[in-house]
Amino acid sequence: MQDFPRWNLTSHGQFRVHSAYSVRMGVQFGPTEPLWKAIADFKGIPRIRTFIWLACLGKLLTNEVRCRRRITLDSRCHTCGFEVETIDHILRRCPVAYSLWCSLVCPEHCEIISI
Incomplete structure (x- = not known):
């Protein structure tokens, strides 16, 4: 062996x-x-x-990360103007992302997304 x-x-x-x-x-x-x-x-x-x-x-390379790395001076979300663009904001909290989620999932599940 x-x-x-x-x-x-x-x-x-x-x-x-x-x-x-x-x-x-x-x-x-x-x-x-x-x-x-x-x-x-x-x-x-x-x-x-x-x-x-x-x-x-x-x-993900968000504006928050880009600002910390000195790639940009602006950490705001360019879609809605929220002060800090984080991954959570991009995928759930941004009004544009939230409206997209609500169009894709059942309305009763939209409350879970916004938490």
């Missing part, structure tokens, strides 16, 4: 860059958590899956 090296951070024992990156960056998510599994199993356009993944990680 031969002895083979095994990468303990994957279930099959083979090295994956993703698992090494997760260890290096201290990311504590894996395929067993429902949110990340749902994103990984998304059957739509890969660009949309990447957008959802970045939004869940809080890594």
Whole structure:
């Protein structure tokens, strides 16, 4: 019987860059958590899956982030003029995003979106 090296951070024992990156960056998510599994199993356009993944990680380049990085001087939402454009504002709280959500989901679920 031969002895083979095994990468303990994957279930099959083979090295994956993703698992090494997760260890290096201290990311504590894996395929067993429902949110990340749902994103990984998304059957739509890969660009949309990447957008959802970045939004869940809080890594979208909002005006708030751009202002902090000194890319711009204005952290306001250019759509509605709200003082700070955050990921939560872009996806839920901006009146334009909220009206879009209300047109896509049942009216009784719109209250959940605005919380």
